Amino acid sequence: MMIDTNKTFAIHQAAYQGKYEEVKINVLANNRLLTATDDSGWSPLMIAASAGREEVVRLLIGRGANINTRNSGGHSALQYAASKNHQKIVCILMDNCANVNIQDELKATPLHRAASKGNMPALTSLVQCNRCSLNLQDSEGNTPLHLACEEERLDAVRLLLEHGASTQIMNKAGKIPLEMTSCPSIRRLANMNEM
Template identity: 40%
Template sequence: MAPPVSSVYDLAYRGKTEAVKILINENPKLKTDTDAMEMTPLILAASGGRDKVVNLLLNQGANVNAQTNDGHSALQYAASKNWKTICAALLEQNADINIADKRGSTPLHRSATKGNLAIVKLLLEYGKQLKIDQRDAYGNSALHLACEEDRQEEAKLLVSNGASIELTNNDRKTPLDLCNVVFARQLKELHDKTLPV
């Protein structure tokens, strides 16, 4: 017997692939339905790190760019939680790489501030449309946040891929203003090396 329809969100989050598949086969609308917070089964599966459910939902045509009441998306959750295979699957299905929540935070912001180096690298690999200097509601770029959280590898990677060290946030601070003096000097040197001759 199939589980109750109301549990599709819980089942997606817990990674119950077969149960989710049964429910969607019985009621295809469930793949895009939302709960009270505008969470979709795909967003919940991505947040929970449930690769198989994510792939099932993507193959069934779930909306890859659906957002919650706060503007959170499957890609943003996966980037924040360091789920690389899920991020890759979402990007392969044309997830908006620059999708932002109500605070302007993008997947790159989330992965840089959390120190998720593999995700930062992945987003840069899909970088044709990536807005590396996109700012959040506070004027911070991903580089600002990486510097503020002392995520040195992420900051170096961003700078070597063209992130601006001169962009100012709403407090008129550059990324270099947010890191220690020694690391600020290293980033400046790295930046200068990457400038075209």
């Protein structure tokens, strides 16, 4: 049985707008709406996580939404929360067994997304999770440290180094993270880390 596209649109809109009661009523009336996706594969949980709707995220998880569902680009709710720097939602998702190392179609993880944007609250929560792999490489061979260096996110570089990110992994272009930046402060920091 197909889910009515109008109901799918309605729950997605309500999730985006943070309309807790409306989401609750719709999900209670039809639990299958938890997994209702749009043409790009976005679920209500992904939308709520991306929009920073903490209460709606808690509601959807509490009703049984699949935390690790991925859309057509391979993105998960945790990737969106990390990308938008919604730290509380990052923590909620991780506390409910979200895969912290989930990779999208380009093999980027939530850590890649937070590091490249310099989203320190989300990044801090991710690196403190003992399940988080700091040195996973994306489809270009870049680790989160490569991206933080390239985007000249000094605080992100510092945090990654403090938690053990490798400075010696080469990407597909044959570059280590330090070679991705011309920022003197990042170069000094990375060199001090190697001593």
